[in-house]
Amino acid sequence: MNLATEYLGMPLPNPIVVGASPLSDDLDTVKRLEDAGASAIVLRSLFEEQITREQMAEFVHLDGHGESFAEAGSFFPSPNAFALGPDTYLRHLRKVKHAVRIPVIASLNGSTPGGWIEYARLMAEAGADALELNLYRLSGNPDVDAATIEREALTTVKAVRESVTIPVAVKLSPFYTAFAHMAREFDRAYADGLVVFNRFYQPDIDVDELTATRSLHLSDSSELRLRLHWIAMLSGRVRASLAVTGGVHTAVDIAKATMAGAHVTQMVSALLKRGPDYIRTVLTDLEQWLVEHEWESLSAMRGNMNFSRVPDADAYERANYMLMLQSWRGLDPGD
Numbered sequence: 001m002n003l004a005t006e007y008l009g010m011p012l013p014n015p016i017v018v019g020a021s022p023l024s025d026d027l028d029t030v031k032r033l034e035d036a037g038a039s040a041i042v043l044r045s046l047f048e049e050q051i052t053r054e055q056m057a058e059f060v061h062l063d064g065h066g067e068s069f070a071e072a073g074s075f076f077p078s079p080n081a082f083a084l085g086p087d088t089y090l091r092h093l094r095k096v097k098h099a100v101r102i103p104v105i106a107s108l109n110g111s112t113p114g115g116w117i118e119y120a121r122l123m124a125e126a127g128a129d130a131l132e133l134n135l136y137r138l139s140g141n142p143d144v145d146a147a148t149i150e151r152e153a154l155t156t157v158k159a160v161r162e163s164v165t166i167p168v169a170v171k172l173s174p175f176y177t178a179f180a181h182m183a184r185e186f187d188r189a190y191a192d193g194l195v196v197f198n199r200f201y202q203p204d205i206d207v208d209e210l211t212a213t214r215s216l217h218l219s220d221s222s223e224l225r226l227r228l229h230w231i232a233m234l235s236g237r238v239r240a241s242l243a244v245t246g247g248v249h250t251a252v253d254i255a256k257a258t259m260a261g262a263h264v265t266q267m268v269s270a271l272l273k274r275g276p277d278y279i280r281t282v283l284t285d286l287e288q289w290l291v292e293h294e295w296e297s298l299s300a301m302r303g304n305m306n307f308s309r310v311p312d313a314d315a316y317e318r319a320n321y322m323l324m325l326q327s328w329r330g331l332d333p334g335d
């Protein structure tokens with residue numbers, strides 16, 4: 001069965017890419033992921049705050065925030081909490097490149113335009129086959145409007161894009177008022193790929209300890225739906241290749257993402273739960289599923305469920321929303 005696809009201009013034997021995570025931290029694990037059939041791997045992110053952690057330390061401890069509101073200090077990551085500093089990151093990237101033959105995608109988690117260009121170049125020089133730019137940004141400042149944030153994000157992407165010759169993908173959040181427009185703007189800024197979507201790790205409040213608690217929940221397949229919706233909306237409308245991240249756990253999840261229009265599906269939670277060899281199981285299941293459903297290849301069904309045949313996507317959305325609300329007939333017995 002032909003599972004071949006193309007992502008960021010790179011031909012890949014199948015759509016399973018290991019997403020940015022600690023799965024890439026250990027060389028033996030990376031080799032196991034490759035052996036199990038991963039077609040590419042994204043390294044965990046290098047965070048801009050690793051470069052400016054002295055400033056962060058100053059903000060938390062010297063600027064008085066940590067002292068005047070002791071509890072508020074727990075909202076800030078410890079300056080030492082970041083996994084890999086820039087030099088260590090680049091060394092690790094070189095080692096991973098040396099250890100495997102599959103494409104290795106380095107991930108930058110930036111928050112300001114400009115400062116990242118040098119690191120993008122260094123990552124490219126260290127052998128990264130592509131970059132994934134993670135634009136995670138939550139602005140809590142009411143004086144900063146959406147247009148400013150969007151302009152800065154586009155400036156960042158353009159600047160990084162112009163500073164390297166390797167492909168650049170952008171990992172996006174769903175929380176734009178006009179996501180389809182933003183996605184097209186990133187496409188116009190020459191992003192080679194759109195990775196949909198970043199997950200937000202929202203803090204909870206420990207009411208006894210008066211601290212913010214951080215916990216990382218692994219996903220399940222229910223998270224896929226938001227991604228399917230937007231990939232189906234973008235498929236056929238942007239030049240960039242499309243990656244789904246979030247809620248990809250099974251062969252059927254991959255089939256759905258591909259039908260929506262995804263070129264690749266990134267997996268993290270499923271592999272953290274089940275281990276690297278699970279990729280082999282999913283690939284076998286996917287082949288079997290395609291045979292059973294009489295598809296001649298994976299790419300034959302790419303985008304067949306996208307929105308391109310819907311003339312007015314906004315009206316379609318509203319109609320579906322209304323129908324969904326009106327279809328409620330009460331709980332099934334046993335619910």
Ligand SMILES: Cc1cc2nc3c(=O)[nH]c(=O)nc-3n(C[C@H](O)[C@H](O)[C@H](O)COP(=O)(O)O)c2cc1C
Pocket residue numbers: 019020021022043044045046107109134171197198199216218219220223245246247248266267268269270272
């Ligand atoms: C432990 C852990 C660490 C992660 N680290 C990163 C990271 O460094 N950079 C990044 O862009 N995403 C990171 N992610 C997010 C994943 O790349 C992925 O987008 C998310 O987990 C959704 O995919 P999943 O449903 O397959 O887990 C991390 C996720 C987990 C669970």
